[in-house]
Amino acid sequence: MSTESCRILVMASGNGSNFQAIIDAIGNKISGANIIRLIVNRSNAYATQRAEKAGIPWEYFNLVSHGFQAKGEKDSDKIRESRDKYDAVLAQKVIEYKPDLIILAGWMYVFGRQFLDPVDAAGIKIINLHPALPGQYDGTNAISRAFDDFQAGKIKGTGIMVHYVIAQVDRGEPILVREIECREGETLHELEDRIHSHEHELIVEAAAKVAKEVQERKQIKTQ
Numbered sequence: 001m002s003t004e005s006c007r008i009l010v011m012a013s014g015n016g017s018n019f020q021a022i023i024d025a026i027g028n029k030i031s032g033a034n035i036i037r038l039i040v041n042r043s044n045a046y047a048t049q050r051a052e053k054a055g056i057p058w059e060y061f062n063l064v065s066h067g068f069q070a071k072g073e074k075d076s077d078k079i080r081e082s083r084d085k086y087d088a089v090l091a092q093k094v095i096e097y098k099p100d101l102i103i104l105a106g107w108m109y110v111f112g113r114q115f116l117d118p119v120d121a122a123g124i125k126i127i128n129l130h131p132a133l134p135g136q137y138d139g140t141n142a143i144s145r146a147f148d149d150f151q152a153g154k155i156k157g158t159g160i161m162v163h164y165v166i167a168q169v170d171r172g173e174p175i176l177v178r179e180i181e182c183r184e185g186e187t188l189h190e191l192e193d194r195i196h197s198h199e200h201e202l203i204v205e206a207a208a209k210v211a212k213e214v215q216e217r218k219q220i221k222t223q
């Protein structure tokens, strides 16, 4: 029986070290899956270099650079309108590539329903890597916020998770969660490095888990 491969599309905004972890795991820790494309929203994202080296097609698609929002726009209604238009076009773009799974690996843009609803209707799952425990430090700068709270004696540790993506930021169902202790005397940079090394493991574990579920679902459909 032919095994249907899970088609993975990755979205990133920066360095792409988690994207690299996924690339390196394809064919071993992540079986029956292939990365069909990378989409970035920052032109200087090093993740694009990683895609080039790996022979993975990539493209840059940005809210301002591609004409959806005027540079420096401050009007909230215009911003909402431009984000909705960007989301709708991005959704159609992604759907045309026919991924089974979208992995947000340091994708620093909040999707609205104009993206989420069409992608969901197309049966495409979206998962996100976030450097915090469920319900803790939603949004950006999660590691530095946890570091500050540890320094202030408010927490003893933090963690990371991979979760399904829903409209409410970082509140989707967790897939995998890993607690990470904070250490006295550790610098923010040292904590960030330690967390990133755990992330590279967790993102691969989560991608493998979801890709397997997708494969099984596709095999059932072909029977």
Ligand SMILES: Nc1nc2c(c(=O)[nH]1)N[C@@H](CN(C=O)c1ccc(C(=O)N[C@@H](CCC(=O)O)C(=O)O)cc1)CN2
Pocket (backbone or CB within 6 Å): 104, 107, 108, 109, 110, 111, 112, 128, 129, 130, 131, 138, 139, 140, 164, 165, 166, 167, 168, 169, 170, 171, 172
């Ligand atoms: N609808 C959802 N969109 C996204 C989710 C999600 O759970 N639901 N996860 C994020 C990833 N993320 C945290 O894990 C995150 C990334 C970025 C932001 C944010 O505030 N972005 C700002 C721009 C910030 C910047 O450019 O530096 C914005 O979108 O205006 C919050 C959370 C991905 N999307």
Ligand SMILES: NCC(=O)N[C@@H]1O[C@H](COP(=O)([O-])[O-])[C@@H](O)[C@H]1O
Pocket (backbone or CB within 6 Å): 012, 013, 014, 015, 016, 017, 018, 019, 105, 106, 107, 108, 129, 130, 131, 139, 140, 141, 142, 196, 199
């Ligand atoms: N809220 C989302 C968020 O903070 N994501 C974080 O961006 C970094 C991307 O690193 P990378 O570009 O080296 O993969 C990772 O630490 C990831 O958890």
